[in-house]
Amino acid sequence: MGLEEQLPAGVLLGTVEGLLGYMRKASLWPATFGLACCAIEMMTTGAPRYDAARFGMEVFRASPRQADLMIVAGRVSQKMAPVLRQIYDQMANPKWVLAMGVCASSGGMFNNYAVVQGVDHVVPVDMYLPGCPPRPEMLLDAFLKIHDQIQHSKLGAHKLALQNEQEAAALTAAPTIEMKGLLR
Amino acid sequence: MTTTDPYADARSTTEGKVFTVTGQDWDSVVAGLGEEPEERVVVNMGPQHPSTHGVLRLILELEGETVTEARCGIGYLHTGIEKNMEFRSWTQGVTFVTRMDYLSPFYNETAYCLSVERLLGIEDQIPEKANVLRVLLMELNRISSHLVCIATGGMEIGALTVMTIGFREREMTLDLFELITGLRMNHAFVRPGGVAQDLPAGALDKIREYITWMNKHLPEYAELCNANPIFKARLNDVGYLDLAGCMALGITGPTVRSTGYALDLRKSQPYCGYETYDFDVPTWDTSDSYGRFRVRLQEMWESLKIVEQCADRLEKMDGEPVMVADKKIGWPAQLAVGADGMGNSLDHIKHIMGESMEALIHHFKLVTEGFRVPAGQAYVPIESPRGEMGAHVVSDGGTKPYRVHFRDPSFANLQAMPIMCEGSQVADVIVAVASLDPVMGGVDR
Amino acid sequence: MSDSQPENLPATSAAGDAQTPGAEVIDQREGMFGVRGTGDTSGFGGLKRQVALPGGTPKPYGSWFDGAVDKLEGLAGEGAIEKVVVDRTELTLHVAREHLVSVAQHLRDDETLRFELFSGVSGVHYPQETGRELHAVYHLASITHNRRIRLEVSAPDGDAHIPSVCSVYPAADWHERETWDFFGIVFDGHPALTRIQMPDDWPGHPQRKDYPLGGIDVEYKGAVIPPPDTRRSYN
Ligand code: SF4
Numbered sequence: 066m067g068l069e070e071q072l073p074a075g076v077l078l079g080t081v082e083g084l085l086g087y088m089r090k091a092s093l094w095p096a097t098f099g100l101a102c103c104a105i106e107m108m109t110t111g112a113p114r115y116d117a118a119r120f121g122m123e124v125f126r127a128s129p130r131q132a133d134l135m136i137v138a139g140r141v142s143q144k145m146a147p148v149l150r151q152i153y154d155q156m157a158n159p160k161w162v163l164a165m166g167v168c169a170s171s172g173g174m175f176n177n178y179a180v181v182q183g184v185d186h187v188v189p190v191d192m193y194l195p196g197c198p199p200r201p202e203m204l205l206d207a208f209l210k211i212h213d214q215i216q217h218s219k220l221g222a223h224k225l226a227l228q229n230e231q232e233a234a235a236l237t238a239a240p241t242i243e244m245k246g247l248l249r
Numbered sequence: 250m251t252t253t254d255p256y257a258d259a260r261s262t263t264e265g266k267v268f269t270v271t272g273q274d275w276d277s278v279v280a281g282l283g284e285e286p287e288e289r290v291v292v293n294m295g296p297q298h299p300s301t302h303g304v305l306r307l308i309l310e311l312e313g314e315t316v317t318e319a320r321c322g323i324g325y326l327h328t329g330i331e332k333n334m335e336f337r338s339w340t341q342g343v344t345f346v347t348r349m350d351y352l353s354p355f356y357n358e359t360a361y362c363l364s365v366e367r368l369l370g371i372e373d374q375i376p377e378k379a380n381v382l383r384v385l386l387m388e389l390n391r392i393s394s395h396l397v398c399i400a401t402g403g404m405e406i407g408a409l410t411v412m413t414i415g416f417r418e419r420e421m422t423l424d425l426f427e428l429i430t431g432l433r434m435n436h437a438f439v440r441p442g443g444v445a446q447d448l449p450a451g452a453l454d455k456i457r458e459y460i461t462w463m464n465k466h467l468p469e470y471a472e473l474c475n476a477n478p479i480f481k482a483r484l485n486d487v488g489y490l491d492l493a494g495c496m497a498l499g500i501t502g503p504t505v506r507s508t509g510y511a512l513d514l515r516k517s518q519p520y521c522g523y524e525t526y527d528f529d530v531p532t533w534d535t536s537d538s539y540g541r542f543r544v545r546l547q548e549m550w551e552s553l554k555i556v557e558q559c560a561d562r563l564e565k566m567d568g569e570p571v572m573v574a575d576k577k578i579g580w581p582a583q584l585a586v587g588a589d590g591m592g593n594s595l596d597h598i599k600h601i602m603g604e605s606m607e608a609l610i611h612h613f614k615l616v617t618e619g620f621r622v623p624a625g626q627a628y629v630p631i632e633s634p635r636g637e638m639g640a641h642v643v644s645d646g647g648t649k650p651y652r653v654h655f656r657d658p659s660f661a662n663l664q665a666m667p668i669m670c671e672g673s674q675v676a677d678v679i680v681a682v683a684s685l686d687p688v689m690g691g692v693d694r
Numbered sequence: 695m696s697d698s699q700p701e702n703l704p705a706t707s708a709a710g711d712a713q714t715p716g717a718e719v720i721d722q723r724e725g726m727f728g729v730r731g732t733g734d735t736s737g738f739g740g741l742k743r744q745v746a747l748p749g750g751t752p753k754p755y756g757s758w759f760d761g762a763v764d765k766l767e768g769l770a771g772e773g774a775i776e777k778v779v780v781d782r783t784e785l786t787l788h789v790a791r792e793h794l795v796s797v798a799q800h801l802r803d804d805e806t807l808r809f810e811l812f813s814g815v816s817g818v819h820y821p822q823e824t825g826r827e828l829h830a831v832y833h834l835a836s837i838t839h840n841r842r843i844r845l846e847v848s849a850p851d852g853d854a855h856i857p858s859v860c861s862v863y864p865a866a867d868w869h870e871r872e873t874w875d876f877f878g879i880v881f882d883g884h885p886a887l888t889r890i891q892m893p894d895d896w897p898g899h900p901q902r903k904d905y906p907l908g909g910i911d912v913e914y915k916g917a918v919i920p921p922p923d924t925r926r927s928y929n
Contacts, residue, residue: 100303101303101326101328101351101689101690102301102690105352105434109419109420109423112417112420114415114416114417114420129483142693143302143896144324144325148297149297152297172910174345174348174923176907176909176910176922177333177571178906178908179328179329179892179908180328197435198433198435201378241914241915242913242915242916242917243911244915246915248414327891329900331901333907336907336922336927367784368782370782496810496837497865498865500865501811517840518840619928624746624747624748625748625781625782626747626781626831626844627784627844628833630813630842639833641831643818645721646743646746647929649927649928651814652818652901654831656813656814656833660872661813661865663868664867
């Protein structure tokens with residue numbers, strides 16, 4: 066009944082969003098933002114045993130201009146935070162940020178004067194990866210999840226609508242301290 | 250024209266014209282400079298740069314391709330670990346120190362624990378097996394640390410194969426760590442008084458397998474690099490620093506040994522029973538990056554020799570204790586690897602919860618309060634893969650450290666960067682820094 | 695109620711107690727878990743604990759220490775070495791700050807001393823030790839003789855100046871900058887005493903005892919955990 070049935074063979078229909086997402090997710094180039102112990106695990110993920118090349122992620126770019134994904138691997142100190150923000154600003158849109166390890170996600174065990182308590186104070190984070198350090202398998206899993214997120218990202222008016230919706234939800238969300246229930 | 254370049258902005262400051270460049274935008278810099286009467290280019294490399302081993306910032310003053318002045322900017326990874334430790338018990342301190350120099354966690358832990366043990370006055374009560382385990386783990390760690398040094402150093406000069414095989418062997422070492430300690434990195438396995446846990450079943454076989462594997466694959470590095478003309482051209486005579494320079498700047502480790510002087514604390518001031526192992530201290534006499542590479546390569550063989558001796562000893566030590574007999578210091582629970590990773594052994598939980606009130610009180614006191622360490626200060630240096638590492642530990646008699654300061658070899662060694670780089674080419678700076686093998690986690694702590 | 699002999703001290707410890715003769719009491723801690731004084735019925739408020747560091751050691755010191763100290767005293771002159779502490783097989787010399795550079799020079803240059811390797815400076819802050827709140831602790835090693843020595847220099851908080859040993863040991867450069875950064879000890883004569891670990895515009899010296907840890911509250915569902923320095927704790 067649909068259009069599909071009247072099309073000649075070899076033609077596939079999809080949305081531009083879907084197509085673009087598919088292309089974007091398959092050519093994600095991470096910027097090296099190795100900071101501490103997690104950076105070593107990030108390098109391990111690129112090395113033969115775990116081989117991030119299987120997911121099209123092995124091209125670590127030194128220049129932020131060529132990268133789409135910033136993997137913040139390690140603890141961000143107060144001194145590093147402005148640098149981190151500058152690197153982020155230099156990356157071209159669209160861009161994503163993966164906070165690797167508890168230090169980048171929340172400050173981790175270093176709740177003190179020197180460490181930024183979560184890189185989301187400085188840049189917007191798309192994916193948080195817990196662990197200290199996360200195993201390479203976990204990083205690969207995060208890659209797949211962020212691929213999925215990119216595949217389903219919206220464009221144009223849809224994107225704006227989604228952003229407004231998320232903004233509205235965030236404004237009314239209860240702070241953690243007011244939430245009830247199990248510590249989950 | 251350059252002012253409108255979106256990629257390389259030029260700004261005028263009191264210091265002169267400043268460009269913000271992030272790779273491949275050199276044209277605009279060169280064109281922009283032509284207008285200036287004085288040609289002094291100061292290039293800021295890092296702190297986010299792949300070739301600088303993490304977040305090291307190098308400030309280079311250039312004349313053409315020649316570096317006329319080089320400076321380091323550090324502190325981009327300052328974590329405040331030393332301060333954090335002042336609010337945690339002595340045992341918890343191990344969890345912090347292991348994250349300092351993240352490529353050699355066992356050395357951080359052992360340096361700290363040896364100092365605490367000296368303060369406690371229990372240095373000669375550490376069980377033999379704990380010492381052998383410490384030596385075993387430290388030497389395995391030396392191999393994995395040197396592998397990363399050689400791998401990343403190779404990657405920085407474009408020898409990507411060295412990097413891939415380096416990480417392949419490192420994974421083998423990490424598998425052993427995971428089997429023995431439960432974690433790949435940041436183990437917190439060495440504790441004041443001994444180590445956290447006995448060797449798991451089957452570990453010795455794995456160690457033997459590992460030795461066989463390494464015997465087969467370690468020669469590949471020598472074959473790939475030792476006589477490789479490109480490799481030698483990049484490393485020979487680069488980053489020269491002689492013995493007098495090392496002494497003046499407090500440099501230790503492979504850098505000193507590459508000047509031909511066999512300075513090694515394992516031989517000169519042995520700890521953990523190193524005097525009973527048979528190994529050599531390799532040296533080289535060129536005082537350059539190539540010499541350091543060769544020293545590291547040779548050290549891996551020596552470490553492998555020690556690992557083998559440790560395995561032989563451990564074979565005869567089945568069932569011996571790994572923690573000091575003093576129940577007031579030893580962690581109350583024998584740890585066991587449960588379904589969820591690491592945890593207290595079920596037997597112990599049954600004992601304290603169902604059988605003995607006293608055991609429960611003891612457990613509670615030690616876990617919440619911890620032991621007290623008599624007031625005083627101690628400094629026990631050990632030979633880490635990068636040189637002399639020691640913890641200056643001060644106690645005020647309480648259950649928490651009063652002050653812990655790490656003398657980290659990366660921090661001291663990095664001071665040699667200017668003297669090694671000034672007068673050389675920009676490309677040599679990368680090689681010289683890589684040959685020092687600084688780990689920023691250790692530098693900044 | 696006095697807690698001068700804490701029960702969970704290791705059975706083996708001998709040195710460092712307040713009872714040890716010669717120990718130097720630098721501080722007295724009162725109360726525990728945030729309660730002080732006798733008004734509190736738990737008894738914790740009345741706890742008192744003396745903090746006593748190992749005091750000066752009388753001669754002979756044993757091992758090579760006697761020879762080295764005598765030699766150094768002869769070279770550096772009266773009043774340079776304030777106190778000699780031999781504790782747990784380690785030799786600590788408390789040096790008057792105005793003599794520090796000459797002591798370091800002799801330690802490095804004299805044939806029989808020859809401490810050529812500079813291992814580092816570590817600052818320690820003892821806020822209760824009036825007049826000598828800030829300590830700089832130097833570790834030196836002699837490779838020639840395979841020995842180690844520790845120098846301890848103190849300065850009052852109001853006048854936190856210690857001469858720099860950079861001219862003797864160039865290796866001290868970064869170590870002194872770090873100690874300045876964390877403790878605010880000014881090393882006079884240092885070529886460029888600037889912050890090294892913290893950002894240049896950072897206020898304060900974060901590893902001093904009067905500087906808070908600076909953590910934030912950690913929030914869970916319905917619960918808040920304060921940072922470790924503001925929790926109730928053993929002291
Ligand atoms: S999360 Fe853990 S492993 Fe990662 S940087 Fe922080 S301390 Fe290191």
